[in-house]
Amino acid sequence: MGSYMDENIIGEDDIPTYAASLLVPNVQEMVRKNPLEVPQRYIRTQEDVAKINCILSPEIPTIDLSSLLGGCRDELEKLHEACQDWGFFQVVNHGMPRQVMRAMNEVTAQFFDLPLEEKNKLSMPSDDIQGYGHAYVVSEDQKLDWSDALILIIYPNHFRRLKYWPTSPEHFRETLESYSSEIRRIGDELMGSVALTMGLDKDAMLKLHGDLLQALRVNYYPTCQKPDEVVGVSPHSDTSIITILLQSDETEGLQIQHDGMWIPVKPIPDALVVNVGDVLEIWTNGKYKSIEHRVVTNEKKPRISLASFIAPLDDMEIEPLDHMVDQERPCKMYKKVKYGEYLRHSMNRKMEGKAHTQMAKA
Numbered sequence: 001m002g003s004y005m006d007e008n009i010i011g012e013d014d015i016p017t018y019a020a021s022l023l024v025p026n027v028q029e030m031v032r033k034n035p036l037e038v039p040q041r042y043i044r045t046q047e048d049v050a051k052i053n054c055i056l057s058p059e060i061p062t063i064d065l066s067s068l069l070g071g072c073r074d075e076l077e078k079l080h081e082a083c084q085d086w087g088f089f090q091v092v093n094h095g096m097p098r099q100v101m102r103a104m105n106e107v108t109a110q111f112f113d114l115p116l117e118e119k120n121k122l123s124m125p126s127d128d129i130q131g132y133g134h135a136y137v138v139s140e141d142q143k144l145d146w147s148d149a150l151i152l153i154i155y156p157n158h159f160r161r162l163k164y165w166p167t168s169p170e171h172f173r174e175t176l177e178s179y180s181s182e183i184r185r186i187g188d189e190l191m192g193s194v195a196l197t198m199g200l201d202k203d204a205m206l207k208l209h210g211d212l213l214q215a216l217r218v219n220y221y222p223t224c225q226k227p228d229e230v231v232g233v234s235p236h237s238d239t240s241i242i243t244i245l246l247q248s249d250e251t252e253g254l255q256i257q258h259d260g261m262w263i264p265v266k267p268i269p270d271a272l273v274v275n276v277g278d279v280l281e282i283w284t285n286g287k288y289k290s291i292e293h294r295v296v297t298n299e300k301k302p303r304i305s306l307a308s309f310i311a312p313l314d315d316m317e318i319e320p321l322d323h324m325v326d327q328e329r330p331c332k333m334y335k336k337v338k339y340g341e342y343l344r345h346s347m348n349r350k351m352e353g354k355a356h357t358q359m360a361k362a
């Protein structure tokens with residue numbers, strides 16, 4: 001395996017580029033300069049920020065990865081139900097050393113604490129998606145999210161654009177390297193188990209997609225004095241196969257759609273949150289659900305999350321697997337699409353829930 005030090009030997013010609021996004025203000029800086037101001041472009045309609053109305057909201061399922069890998073049939077059944085009924089679950093006993101998670105949280109917090117001029121050295125250009133800035137902004141009158149992000153492609157190694165990888169704080173790059181290789185292992189192990197729940201061999205999914213893309217989106221949600229009027233990240237589903245999220249232990253914010261309500265995902269210390277992405281929904285002909293989720297803000301504490309998207313490479317063709325057509329779904333609900341085209345289609349439009357998935361509907 002190469003490392004981030006390949007900087008000098010690998011050219012950038014083959015690195016895929018992604019959709020353009022309009023330049024918009026840095027939210028963290030806006031709040032630092034004027035904590036009370038919430039510009040009109042961030043204010044949502046009542047409907048957009050509607051809350052759940054139940055006092056005791058259900059918790060998303062928890063999956064024990066070490067039991068899964070040990071062959072526990074009950075845990076496998078739990079995983080199947082989580083993918084089918086929730087599209088989201090928390091993973092415990094995943095084997096990522098606690099100090100790797102802590103170090104990753106620490107270096108990302110230190111990165112966002114840097115002065116804006118430092119962070120802007122890694123600015124996302126208007127014609128790509130890697131770097132520090134905002135993606136998915138496609139029109140001047142689109143409502144904006146109350147967050148900033150750093151987006152990096154991690155694997156395959158030769159897709160890395162190292163000019164966007166922070167060198168400050170000092171240990172950022174090596175910490176990201178350890179964290180990402182742990183995420184890759186956990187992703188492979190989870191996909192092996194998901195293959196079993198789909199009635200396939202353990203390594204079938206890995207064979208199906210071959211080499212994978214792993215991208216990281218580090219989200220920074222500043223505090224907001226009108227938390228009920230803004231959204232940290234707009235409702236969307238992920239285009240990935242699966243997404244593995246490390247969220248802060250102390251600050252809630254992530255909410256998912258379940259039975260017509262927005263349900264908060266309560267942080268479990270050291271757990272990872274995993275969600276089914278659009279590709280897994282398509283492969284399973286809609287049996288496993290890529291669920292809409294959003295992030296809300298609060299007035300007290302900023303929140304950081306790290307979303308690792310595990311996705312096919314651009315050339316991979318995605319369609320429902322033949323054996324996923326059954327009595328419940330007697331025909332293929334999605335047509336064959338090239339992943340690269342699907343991803344770019346989703347990026348070229350404002351993310352509005354699952355509207356982008358229409359492109360792949362049969």
Ligand SMILES: COc1ccc(-c2cc(=O)c3c(O)c(OC)c(OC)c(O)c3o2)cc1
Binds near residue numbers: 213
């Ligand atoms: C409105 O807020 C957001 C919309 C979309 C995403 C997002 C979801 C993904 O699944 C995803 C992805 O899989 C991906 O890699 C293939 C990627 O490229 C780097 C994304 O930017 C991406 O974004 C997040 C937040």
Ligand SMILES: O=C(O)CCC(=O)C(=O)O
Binds near residue numbers: 245247
């Ligand atoms: O911050 C979070 O909890 C979720 C972020 C997210 O959905 C994403 O980056 O795709």
Ligand SMILES: [Fe+2]
Binds near residue numbers: 237
């Ligand atoms: Fe997401």
